[in-house]
Amino acid sequence: MTQNNTVILDGGLGRELKRRGAPFRQPEWSALAMMEAPDIVGDIHRDFIQNGAQVITTNSYSLVPFHIGEQKFETEGRSLAALAGLTARQAASGKAVQVAGSLPPLFGSYRPDLYQADQVKALALPLIEGLAPHVDIWLAETQSLISEALALKNAVDEMGHQQTPFWVSFTLEDSVAVDTPSLRSGESVADAVEAMSGAGVSTILFNCCQPETVETALQVASSTLKQLQREDIKLGAYANAFPPQTKEATANDGLDELREDLNPQEYLVWAQKWQTAGASVIGGCCGIGPEHIHALSRQFNI
Template sequence: MTYTALRKGEIRLLDGATGTELEKRGVPMSAGAWSGPASLEHSEVLEQVHRDYIAAGADIITANTYATSRALLELDGLGDKFDEINRASVRAALRARERGHRPDVMVAGSLSHRGPIAAASAQPDTNAAIGLDEMALALREQALLLRDEGCDLLLLEMMYDPHRMLLVFEAAAQTGLPVWAGFSARHDENGQVLGFGPDDDVPFEQILSVLDDWPVDVAGIMHTPANAVSDALEILRRTFDGPLMAYPDSGYFKSPHWQFEDVIEPPDLRRYAEAWIEEGAQVLGGCCGLSPEHIAALAPLKRTPISAHG
């Protein structure tokens, strides 16, 4: 089991991107809920994505639920299909685990505080913003459904908004499932590590203060450029003494499409990951822009003993 392995200091692999991998394989992306609706009309492609990650060596696969809250789906007129889309997302991952003959693989349900993104940009669409009360209700509903559909854990992704991320932690805590928290960071022009939010220069230490009130089982750095992960991990290690994870992105977003430009090569990702292991990371993977080839490049690292930082 993954938790036993982590307690022993072993390395485990998370999958790579789900949404951008669907787009790479020709699945259309939605203006409001991005990759979320794809779980219904393209479930076979989604299942194959999961199976390819399992074949590459992933120990944890992530259901396509990052952008499937009722609040986001309603932006595309799909609020009435919330149950159907989320169940299809989880069941595709469960089928992939069964058909991949890896019963030890864990299925993570993704939760986020994602709101609407303005077209052809990565900036929030303030005209269609989701209020805090609406988001809180939507997150609680989604978290409970992910639990009831059979997810083994909840993966809180792109945590960077000091206010909205509290709603995600609260919703996850109500399920009783293990909680893994992925925080997103960036460097400013002076090299300081900040929260990922493009409009708010919030010190990364302040973002991580949520862990004072909401304990999690695993915490890490995700959807962050590979060259910023080490600095962010160093700050996280001062706050959190549990297992650490690292899964960067590569490329950039112009809603509703990921731009697959200057994507890190798999051998280069592995070199970064070797350093992250030395810095204490035990769960390695990839986020937007990264594919099964990247996870396959990391697979040999599962045989690498973790350093004393673990």
């Protein structure tokens, strides 16, 4: 924990993998590097740590049938998740760095319409089993609807990992007015926060969306937690560096052009606003690289 109680997360893996020449294509996305070039994944983890990240996230986001196909998931999903966990743990070894096990949207990013409640366990359990020996935190990230976040928490609990902190990060609808933040399912931020507060979640975050929307969501979340008298629950944020995505968008369709106004110093301005709005866990998502994390660390890690 930093002196001002702000924890620094890492940034996005996908663009870094592409930039460093790792195998990277659709439909596998970042999972391809886990299959063919795990050493590059480890190098990126270490780079984020060297630039100040106190929590690194496993490269397990794309290890779902949506990306790697049903057959490969059935035969290799658990072992690939274990490799993702081990790669992150080895990078963090000997350092004051925690490993967050990424539990992704199981049926496709930004696609709450594809959610299948009866399939959650079959897809989540191999990931949980593979990651469990290596992680300090569970991170259900880029969640588009409340039901899936709750289902992932239940799956972790049923496997006996209730003592490991569970974080949930929601992705927000970018194409609506930022004064009315909602999940991509249309559910309100206030409802999501209330549901998570009753489920034993220790940290609620917002990611894979615009920094402007994140700020407003944090304000709503902070107010909701105060009303619920649950100020023990932490808030956090890690935004994208690319332009707003519409309701029709699907995350990981391709590498979007980056916003010119979200260089490391400009991103830091937003991070400071998030901290004012209640965030104590801050990092970056798609397009946010080690140089951004370095700027965050220099500001907050004092």
